[in-house]
Amino acid sequence: MDSEGTYLCLxxxxxxxPLLPY
Known part of the structure; x- marks a missing residue:
């Protein structure tokens, strides 16, 4: 798994x- 790729996607x-409840 590519942590960097996941971070970029997120x-x-x-x-x-930008108005997500997270």
Whole structure:
């Protein structure tokens, strides 16, 4: 598993939806 890839994916989702309840 690529931790960096996962982090990038999560960051992209966060940028697209910064209003997530997380």
């Amino acid at each position: 960051s992209l989702i966060y940028l697209q939806h």
